[in-house]
Structure formats: structure tokens, C-alpha cells
Amino acid sequence: MAEFTLNEPMLEMYIFETNQQLEQLERVVIASEKSGKYSDTDVNEIFRFMHTIKGSSAMMLFNGISSLAHTIEDLFYYIREQKPTDVDYSTLTDLVLEVLDFIKIEVVKIKNGDDVDGDPKEIIDEIKAFLNDLKADLPKDAVVKEKPASTKKQQYYIATDKSAKPSSENMFKANILFQEGCEMENIRGYTIVHNMKDHALEVYHIPTDIIENEDSSLYIREHGFDLYLVTKKTYDEIYDMLMKTIFLRQLTLVQLETEDEFTQFRSKKPTGPDPIQIPKIEKSNTVAPEILPEASNEPSGSGQVILAEAYQAEPESTTETISISLQEDTEKDDIAQKADMTSSDAQSVASQKAPSTAKQGSSQAHPSANHAPGSDSNATTQSFISVNVEKLDRLMDLVGEMVIAEAMVTQNPAIKDLEIDNFQKSAGQLHKITSELQDMVMAIRMVPLSTTFMKMQRITRDMCKKLGKEVTLALIGEETEVDKNIIESISDPLMHVIRNALDHGIEDAEERLKKGKDRVGKVILEAKNSGSDVLVLIKDDGKGLRRDKILAKAREHGLIDKADSEISDQEVYSLILLPGFSTKEKVTEYSGRGVGMDVVVKNLESVGGSVIVDSEEDVGTTITLKIPLTLAIIDGMNLKVGKSRYTIPIVAIKESFRPMPESLLEDPNGNEMIMVRGQCYPVLRLHRQFNVETKITDFTEGILIMVEHDGKSCCLFADELLGQQQVVVKALPNYIKRKKRITGLGGCTLLGDGNISLIIDIGSLLSNTDGM
Amino acid sequence: MKNETVLDLYEEEDTQKGKFLTFTLGVEAYGLEISYVTEIVGIQPITEVPELPDYVKGIINLRGKIIPVMDVRIRFKKKESEYDDRTCIIVIDIQDISIGMIVDSVTEVLSIPDHEIVPPPDISKAQKKYIKGIGKTQDEVVLILDCEKLLEDDELDSFGRFEP
Numbered sequence: 019m020a021e022f023t024l025n026e027p028m029l030e031m032y033i034f035e036t037n038q039q040l041e042q043l044e045r046v047v048i049a050s051e052k053s054g055k056y057s058d059t060d061v062n063e064i065f066r067f068m069h070t071i072k073g074s075s076a077m078m079l080f081n082g083i084s085s086l087a088h089t090i091e092d093l094f095y096y097i098r099e100q101k102p103t104d105v106d107y108s109t110l111t112d113l114v115l116e117v118l119d120f121i122k123i124e125v126v127k128i129k130n131g132d133d134v135d136g137d138p139k140e141i142i143d144e145i146k147a148f149l150n151d152l153k154a155d156l157p158k159d160a161v162v163k164e165k166p167a168s169t170k171k172q173q174y175y176i177a178t179d180k181s182a183k184p185s186s187e188n189m190f191k192a193n194i195l196f197q198e199g200c201e202m203e204n205i206r207g208y209t210i211v212h213n214m215k216d217h218a219l220e221v222y223h224i225p226t227d228i229i230e231n232e233d234s235s236l237y238i239r240e241h242g243f244d245l246y247l248v249t250k251k252t253y254d255e256i257y258d259m260l261m262k263t264i265f266l267r268q269l270t271l272v273q274l275e276t277e278d279e280f281t282q283f284r285s286k287k288p289t290g291p292d293p294i295q296i297p298k299i300e301k302s303n304t305v306a307p308e309i310l311p312e313a314s315n316e317p318s319g320s321g322q323v324i325l326a327e328a329y330q331a332e333p334e335s336t337t338e339t340i341s342i343s344l345q346e347d348t349e350k351d352d353i354a355q356k357a358d359m360t361s362s363d364a365q366s367v368a369s370q371k372a373p374s375t376a377k378q379g380s381s382q383a384h385p386s387a388n389h390a391p392g393s394d395s396n397a398t399t400q401s402f403i404s405v406n407v408e409k410l411d412r413l414m415d416l417v418g419e420m421v422i423a424e425a426m427v428t429q430n431p432a433i434k435d436l437e438i439d440n441f442q443k444s445a446g447q448l449h450k451i452t453s454e455l456q457d458m459v460m461a462i463r464m465v466p467l468s469t470t471f472m473k474m475q476r477i478t479r480d481m482c483k484k485l486g487k488e489v490t491l492a493l494i495g496e497e498t499e500v501d502k503n504i505i506e507s508i509s510d511p512l513m514h515v516i517r518n519a520l521d522h523g524i525e526d527a528e529e530r531l532k533k534g535k536d537r538v539g540k541v542i543l544e545a546k547n548s549g550s551d552v553l554v555l556i557k558d559d560g561k562g563l564r565r566d567k568i569l570a571k572a573r574e575h576g577l578i579d580k581a582d583s584e585i586s587d588q589e590v591y592s593l594i595l596l597p598g599f600s601t602k603e604k605v606t607e608y609s610g611r612g613v614g615m616d617v618v619v620k621n622l623e624s625v626g627g628s629v630i631v632d633s634e635e636d637v638g639t640t641i642t643l644k645i646p647l648t649l650a651i652i653d654g655m656n657l658k659v660g661k662s663r664y665t666i667p668i669v670a671i672k673e674s675f676r677p678m679p680e681s682l683l684e685d686p687n688g689n690e691m692i693m694v695r696g697q698c699y700p701v702l703r704l705h706r707q708f709n710v711e712t713k714i715t716d717f718t719e720g721i722l723i724m725v726e727h728d729g730k731s732c733c734l735f736a737d738e739l740l741g742q743q744q745v746v747v748k749a750l751p752n753y754i755k756r757k758k759r760i761t762g763l764g765g766c767t768l769l770g771d772g773n774i775s776l777i778i779d780i781g782s783l784l785s786n787t788d789g790m
Numbered sequence: 791m792k793n794e795t796v797l798d799l800y801e802e803e804d805t806q807k808g809k810f811l812t813f814t815l816g817v818e819a820y821g822l823e824i825s826y827v828t829e830i831v832g833i834q835p836i837t838e839v840p841e842l843p844d845y846v847k848g849i850i851n852l853r854g855k856i857i858p859v860m861d862v863r864i865r866f867k868k869k870e871s872e873y874d875d876r877t878c879i880i881v882i883d884i885q886d887i888s889i890g891m892i893v894d895s896v897t898e899v900l901s902i903p904d905h906e907i908v909p910p911p912d913i914s915k916a917q918k919k920y921i922k923g924i925g926k927t928q929d930e931v932v933l934i935l936d937c938e939k940l941l942e943d944d945e946l947d948s949f950g951r952f953e954p
Contacts (some may be wrong), residue, residue: 414856662838708840750839751849751858753887753941760841766856768847774837774851 028473031308032078032130034404035509036071040118040125043067047114051071055107056097062597065094065113066617068201070510073517077480079212083121083397086138089145090117093152102152106633113145153578188221188273190256192245195268207243210260217259220248242268339382407502410463414746417452417459418768424452425771460746465553467545468496470509474516474543481520489524491516493701494544500552504645508554508627511618515556515641518615523560523639535559535637547669554643563633565590571599591631595619618643654767656740656775657723659704660712663775664736665745665767666725670780674723674739682717692722699724702783703735707762708776712737728781734778742768747777810900810925812932813880813901815863820893821900821925821932826882830896833877848880850890855911857881859890865921865940884937890942900927907934 043064050060068215072087090113097105124136194210201499207223215221224244225234249256257271340753428445471493479489500508524530531537542557565587572578578585593599617628624645633639653675654665675694683691683698690701701722705712714720714737722733745767751756764779796807810821811830831852836859838848845864849856859879864870874897902925910921910933922936 224916387875399951411854418851418854424852708838709839710838751856754839754842754849756845756848756887757846758841760839763839766837768851768856769853771850774849774856775837776837776839 029078029128031469031473031509033125035074036125036505037122039067039071040122044118047118050107050111056105057112058098061094061098063615065091065098066364066620068094070617073513077477079209080124080134081212081550082134082136082138083124086117086120086142089138089142090114093145093149096149096152105152109148113141113148116141117145142603164355187248187250188252188256190245190247190249190253191272191421192256192260193242193268193270193272193613194246194260194266195242195247197267207238209607210245213259214245214247214249217251218247218249220246222246223646238577242270246274322750340691407463410459414459414463417456418772421452421456421772424448425556463502464499464500465502465505467505468493470505470512471496471543471545473509477513477516478541481517485521486526487520487524488527488537489520489539489541492540494542495546496543498547498552500545500645504552507621508643508645509645510558511621512543512554513631514615514618515643518541519556519558519560519639519641523558523562525558525561529561544632550647554645555640556643557638557640559638562635562637562639563591563594564632564635566592575599588630588632591633592629594631595629651743654745654775654777655723655742656769657721657734657736658740659708659739660710660735662708662710663740663769663773664704664708665743665775665777666723666734666780668742668775670725670727672724672726674721676720677717677722679718692717694724694733699731699733701733701735704778705735705737712739725780725784727784730784734783743779745769745775799808808901808903810902810932810934811880812897812900814895814897815866815893816868819897819930819932820862821902821934822880822882822937823934824899826884826937828881828883828888831879831881831890832875833879833892845930847892852881852890857888857890859892861892862938862940863892863894882937884941886942889941900925900932902927902932902934932953 046060046063046067048679056064068087068091072084072091074089075081075084093110093113094394096102109393120136120138120141124134127134127136133322169266194207207225211221211223223246227234245260251259253271253273257269260266260269260271261649393694428449433441475491475493478489481487482489519541520539524541525533525535527537530539537561540559542555544553544555544557546553546555568590569578569582569585572590577596577599595615595618599615615629618641622629622645627643627645630642630644631639632642653668655668655671657664657666659725677692681693682701683693685691691698692701701717703713703715704710717735720735720737721739722740724731726732747765747767749765750760750763754760762778762783764777764782766774769775802844806823806825811824811827812819812821814820825879834850834852836848836850839846839858842848846860847859847861849858865916871894873892877892878894878896878913879890879892906927907923908926910924920936920939922939923935925932925934
């Protein structure tokens with residue numbers, strides 16, 4: 019269940035990414051306002067950011083943010099498609115900024131572990147009004163196919179209209195037990211509540227503090243999750259809905275005849291229709307009524323806990339007291355646990371404000387037991403820090419420098435002939451530490467793709483549920499390490515590509531069966547190092563791209579003017595990468611607006627990568643994200659030619675050997691060749707290619723390295739192999755790049771001893787030998 | 791060889807005005823506006839890079855930064871000379887490009903007021919384009935380099951080499 023334990027990092031990631039996007043978005047908006055108009059690029063940009071925020075927020079169940087982002091997206095979709103001329107840009111900017119502020123506040127709340135309780139309704143209404151005004155200005159024939167209002171306002175625990183209750187309302191009590199080891203019970207509980215509130219008039223649950231108190235999952239694990247519903251739906255309907263819960267172990271659903279069990283909730287929240295406020299309101303009540311007996315699903319009247327919690331909202335306030343009295347001992351465990359939860363929760367809050375008062379509260383319960391969980395929840399927020407990559411670069415440089423300095427000391431000619439055991443020992447120790455340090459620094463920047471890939475699992479699952487499709491996502495090579503920067507810029511593209519694959523690519527189960535395919539769709543997400551690139555392939559076995567449809571759409575938009583037959587499949591498929599290009603008639607929650615692939619390309623281009631689309635109708639589509647190695651670490655083989663060092667990516671090397679004189683050939687033009695196992699390969703002398711002086715010019719004295727790229731092979735001649743090493747690829751200095759593009763060189767790297775090694779780009783070297 | 795930074799140049803902008811780092815190539819003294827200079831290091835092991843003009847000696851590893859180095863002697867069509875203990879690499883930073891200049895030796899930092907700088911005479915052909923002025927100090931003259939020009943590509947390069 020690895021994907022679920024990843025929830026914490028995912029939240030971190032979400033907060034980090036959203037913050038970044040908000041920042042960028044703000045920049046764009048403000049720049050646009052300054053320039054007095056929103057250019058197409060800006061509109062696309064805003065649209066994209068909102069799209070991403072919407073997507074990731076929905077994934078994390080922050081529906082307020084998601085629906086708000088969606089509304090803005092609608093607005094900019096309209097602007098992008100219809101290009102209305104008389105837009106009141108200042109109002110528009112105000113609106114967008116208002117939205118940004120709202121989301122920012124919400125994200126801060128998420129970060130602090132507070133409840134996400136903002137209600138975006140006002141802003142949404144404002145935006146809609148603005149959009150309607152815009153539309154009103156437009157001639158009737160230009161009606162936009164507007165997305166059906168999935169922006170429906172959030173309905174939280176609706177407790178309105180209590181007095182006049184129609185007879186059709188049913189009351190239920192459900193006890194839900196989750197499978198053991200499924201983790202995050204509290205979140206699962208919240209998901210149920212979240213799902214039910216669309217169907218129920220009133221929803222209450224025990225434990226009440228599932229979101230803000232992580233310990234509540236312990237309680238749920240043991241006693242189940244209690245849900246109280248008032249709804250117009252029938253017993254069966256509710257039962258069916260609840261049965262859909264993931265990891266459900268046991269469900270007990272009882273229809274209640276009286277309202278008795280509800281009074282405990284209602285008495286506590288006389289007004290609040292907003293659910294998220296429940297916990298807070300509870301806290302502000304000086305005396306909470308008896309809640310626990312029923313809550314624990316045990317025979318009633320066995321135990322009572324009185325919670326008295328004075329909670330003052332002023333930030334500077336430090337008064338926080340908890341008094342808990344156990345009146346009976348019969349249910350001690352249960353109650354104690356409850357008390358733990360409450361006090362540790364309070365403690366985690368209090369520890370930031372006033373540790374001393376918190377102790378006072380917790381000491382009355384179980385001081386030792388509740389300390390750990392309280393501090394735990396605090397610690398998770400600090401387990402990540404975002405570090406400026408520049409600092410990491412600097413650190414790496416410094417470590418490199420230190421390695422050289424170390425060599426200078428330990429191999430100093432002055433001490434070379436002295437035999438000092440003690441010194442040798444210390445030097446060995448120093449060497450060990452420095453090389454470990456070097457490895458570590460390298461490793462800091464490299465992140466395996468697995469976290470990102472796991473995120474895709476989650477997306478696949480969610481989408482399958484919503485779309486009613488069955489798809490398995492297979493991950494291959496997720497251990498491939500990629501530079502941190504690259505991870506950040508491929509996470510979004512991946513998400514879009516996967517969504518596209520699921521939404522458009524994979525057919526419905528029936529259709530698949532009809533086509534003779536396996537009922538369950540398959541998407542393969544594969545990462546691999548390939549020569550000088552890292553490739554991320556997203557392969558689906560869906561219906562593939564329709565060449566004719568894409569062409570038709572392209573003509574409609576005037577994107578192509580060549581005859582159909584003149585356009586290669588590659589060209590056609592790459593059309594889908596253009597902004598706003600979508601053959602989908604229907605815009606769904608996930609895709610179809612044609613933003614997706616645009617984001618993919620843009621993000622990849624920012625790291626110098628590219629996207630390749632390949633497809634076959636009814637067989638599937640493969641989208642390849644090609645990421646350059648500039649930032650990546652490669653496994654390289656270091657060679658020596660004269661005084662120079664060169665590095666060849668290991669993946670390109672097939673074998674290395676010292677040739678027999680009789681296998682060498684030379685054609686009349688002086689081109690040298692070698693026969694290896696009946697095959698003839700050209701030989702390229704590196705010392706000649708790179709014009710290096712070396713004493714070793716005879717093939718039998720040096721070594722030949724057979725390399726392959728794109729199916730072409732060649733033997734390189736070098737003086738000797740120095741060994742294999744993981745190297746960080748650095749680009750050649752700008753000055754040199756500006757001067758000339760050097761054939762056969764892909765970059766350079768620093769060797770452990772501080773020397774520079776030039777990285778051979780096998781691809782360009784081989785293509786250059788074509789002319790020979 | 792020592793890597794130490796000879797000068798610490800993180801000074802205020804305005805204090806750098808009118809200050810020149812002087813170095814020698816053979817007998818002439820050259821000056822370089824100090825704001826360009828990031829550091830001065832001793833001669834380092836240079837990694838040759840193929841297919842470059844001969845005055846670009848290669849690249850060096852400056853604390854993890856890869857920097858190209860240019861032999862100013864060759865750039866100015868002077869006779870190449872062996873590098874020794876006095877040889878320095880002046881690392882300059884122009885328009886986001888870092889480059890090291892190999893010079894015979896670094897002399898000092900001089901203040902040359904604007905009125906002491908005269909435009910170069912028209913006659914000096916070969917080196918004129920790199921010199922933007924001639925500064926006068928008490929007892930000698932300093933040729934003030936135009937760093938931007940130094941980095942520009944000159945197509946005449948391959949022919950110009952045969953001129954005296």
C-alpha cells in the first residue's frame with residue numbers, strides 16, 4: 019500500500035507546487051495589468067496554472083480551491099476562445115487576484131494543519147456574474163459551449179431547516195470498519211463524510227476531529243467510524259453508497275427511529291452549517307456534553323468524559339487548559355484513548371504557543387503516552403526544507419574543491435617518501451569521509467522518479483473511479499534518478515499525459531471487449547536512460563490517435579496547408595501538442611480543453627526536453643518525454659588519450675578490446691576498419707578526432723571501445739580505460755558554445771581528482787563519420 | 791600552484807570606478823576595468839578542447855565552475871611563452887560569460903582618472919581594436935583593454951595571424 023503512505027509527502031508537494039504556481043500566476047497577472055492587456059500567451063498561462071491548481075487540489079480533496087480554480091478556468095476559457103474585445107481588465111485582474119489570495123490563505127491553512135474552511139462561493143458568484151456580463155456583450159451566435167456547472171457550490175453538513183422536517187427523511191447510523199493496515203483511517207473517514215454530504219441533509223461523525231487529529235485514525239481502527247445521517251435517500255441507497263468505500267471491512271447500517279442520537283451533535287452546533295467549523299465550535303464551548311458512550315458503540319452509560327476546554331482565538335493568548343475527569347473505570351481504555359487524542363491534539367497546538375499550559379493539561383491524562391503523537395504531527399511539517407538549487411550547486415563545487423585539496427595534502431611530494439603510519443591512517447579516514455560527502459552531495463540533487471510515478475498511481479485510481487474504467491498502471495524503471503529540477507518540471511506533464519491516456523486513450527470496457535482487447539486497460543509508465551537522454555514513456559493500449567480527425571481539426575484552424583498525403587504521421591501527431599488543440603467535443607473534468615499537451619511541451623522545453631508522439635489506431639499511443647542529460651548524472655567510462663580524459667556514457671558502450679593486428683583493415687581511402695566476429699566496423703581514432711598528442715598510435719598498444727547509437731556502431735580508439743564513474747554532466751562554458759559547436763562533445767564533467775573530462779556525444783560523433 | 795585569490799574585489803560599485811587592474815604581456819602594461827574582474831588565480835591545469843581557435847587554450851576547473859581560458863598573448867599575435875610561477879589567470883565576467891585570461895603577470899590596481907586617459911592613436915593597426923584608451927600614470931603608460939571586443943569573434947583571425 020505504498021501509495022497511501024505517501025500521502026504526507028504528497029501534501030508537502032502539493033503545498034510547495036501550489037505556492038510556486040500562485041507566485042508565478044501572480045507575476046503574470048500583475049505584469050498583464052501593467053501592460054494594460056492580457057495577451058494570448060498570458061491567458062494561456064493563467065489558464066494553465068488554474069488548470070493545474072484545479073487538478074491537484076481536486077486530487078487532494080480541497081474542493082473549495084478546486085471549484086474556485088475551475089470557475090476562473092471557465093472564465094479564461096471563454097476569454098481564450100471568444101477573444102472578447104471590451105473586457106474590463108482591471109475588474110478581471112481584481113477577480114483573479116482575489117482568487118489568488120483566497121487560495122493562498124487556504125494553502126497556509128493546509129500547511130499549518132488547520133481546517134480548510136474558506137467558502138469560495140462569494141468569489142465564484144462574482145466571477146460568474148463577470149462571465150455572464152462578458153457573454154451578454156457578445157452576439158448571440160457566438161455561444162460558447164460552456165462546461166456544465168460542475169462548480170456546484172460545496173454543500174457541507176447541511177443542518178438547515180431542522181424544525182420542519184418532511185416525513186421522507188430517514189435517519190441512519192452507520193459503523194464502518196476499515197481493513198487492517200489500510201492506514202489513514204481518518205482521511206478515509208473524511209472521504210466518506212465528504213461523499214455523503216452531497217446526499218444527506220445532515221452528517222455527523224465520531225470521532226469528530228478526524229481531519230485535524232491524526233490520532234483519530236487509531237480510534238477508528240479500533241472502534242470503527244461512526245456516521246450519523248439524516249437523508250432523503252432510502253436505506254438501500256445509503257447502504258450501496260457506503261459499500262463502495264475503499265478498504266471497507268465491515269459495515270453496520272442501522273435506521274434510527276428517533277432523533278435522540280442526533281441531539282448530541284445538534285446541541286453543540288446550533289447554527290453552523292459549515293462542517294469544517296465543528297471542531298472549533300466544540301472547542302469554544304466551555305462544557306461539552308457527554309458524548310462518548312454512544313460514540314464508542316458500546317453499551318451506553320458506561321463512562322463519561324467531560325471536556326472542558328477554554329480556547330481563545332487570539333493568537334497572543336496563551337491560556338489553554340484541559341481538564342478531563344474520568345468518572346467510571348469500566349471503559350477506561352476507550353476513554354483514556356479519547357482523552358489522549360484530545361489532549362495530544364491540544365498539546366500540539368499548545369506546544370507552539372505555551373508549552374507550560376499544555377503540560378498542565380496533558381498531565382491529567384496520560385502524559386507519557388500522548389507526547390509522541392503530538393510532537394509527531396509537528397515534525398512531519400519540518401521533515402522537508404526546500405533548498406535553493408544554487409546553494410546545492412555551490413555545495414557541490416565546494417566538495418569538489420575539497421576533494422582536490424585532500425589529494426594535494428595526502429599526495430604532497432614533501433611527505434611522499436616519509437612513512438608515517440599515523441598519517442596514512444588519518445589520510446585514509448579523511449579520504450573516506452570526503453568521498454562519502456561527495457556521494458551524498460551528488461545524491462541530494464538526484465531524486466528517483468518513484469515519488470512522481472506513485473502520484474500517477476493515485477491519479478489513475480481516482481480517475482478510473484470517476485470515469486468508470488478499469489485501467490492498470492504498470493511502472494517500469496521508477497528507480498531511475500533524475501535531477502530535482504527535472505522532477506519538478508516533468509511531474510505536471512506526466513499528470514496530463516496520464517490523464518489524457520485514461521480519458522481519451524483507453525476505451526470503455528464494452529468497447530474494448532468488442533475490439534477483442536482485454537477488458538482492463540493498460541498504461542505503462544516507463545523511465546529509462548537512453549544514451550544522452552532520460553526517456554519517460556507513457557504507453558497505453560487504447561484507441562490511439564485518429565489521423566483523419568486531427569487533420570480535419572487542423573484544417574479547420576488553418577494550421578496546415580499541405581495535402582494530406584504529404585504529411586507524415588509524426589507531423590500529424592505532433593499537432594496535438596499545440597496549445598488549445600483538442601479534437602474532443604466534450605470538455606470533461608479531466609481533459610479535453612486542449613491545455614494538457616501544451617503544458618507538457620512547455621514544461622519540457624523549459625528543461626530542454628522534447629515530446630514525441632507515436633500512435634497506431636486501435637493499438638495505442640506512446641508518448642515519449644525526452645529529457646536531456648545536461649542535469650542528469652550518467653554512468654560514464656573514463657578514457658585517456660594523451661593527456662586528455664574523455665568520458666563515454668556506459669549505455670553506449672558495447673564492448674572494449676585490444677584488437678589482433680590481422681583483424682585490422684584499411685581501405686584505399688585510408689579509412690581504418692576492423693573485423694569483429696565477422697562484422698566490419700569503422701575505427702575512429704580519438705586522438706585524431708580531437709587532435710590530441712599521444713604516443714600510442716598503434717592499435718595493438720591502446721584499446722578499442724565499440725560504441726553504438728541508434729543502431730550504428732563504431733570502434734573508438736583510445737590509449738587506455740581509466741574506469742567507470744558516475745559523473746555529473748556539465749555544459750561546456752557559454753563562451754565555447756558560442757564560438758563553435760564541437761563535433762562529438764556533449765559536455766564536460768569533473769573527475770574525482772579535479773581534472774576535467776570531456777563527455778563524448780556518441781550520437782554526433784557517429785553521424786559525423788557518415789561522410790567518411 | 792597556488793589557487794589563492796589575490797584580490798578581494800567585492801567592493802562598492804562606485805569605488806571601482808576609475809580603477810584598473812594592470813598586468814603585463816612582455817614589456818607592455820595593460821589595464822582592465824576592475825568591475826569586470828571576478829578573481830585572479832595562478833596558472834591551472836588546462837584541459838584542451840578540440841576545434842577551437844588556438845588562443846582558446848581550453849577549460850579549467852575553477853572550484854567546480856568550468857571556465858574557458860584564453861591566452862592573451864596568442865590573441866594579440868604575440869609570441870607564445872612558457873607558463874611559469876608568475877603567470878596568472880584573470881577571471882573576468884562580461885555579459886554573463888566567464889572567461890579566464892592568461893597573462894604574464896598581474897601588477898597592481900591603479901586609479902587612473904578619466905582625464906588621464908587618451909584615445910589610442912590611429913596608426914597602431916593590429917592591436918588597435920582591442921584597446922579603447924591609453925592611460926597615463928606617473929612614469930608609464932597603460933593600454934586599456936576593451937573586454938567586449940576581446941570576446942568578439944573576428945573572422946579575420948585566421949588571416950590576421952600572418953601579419954606582424
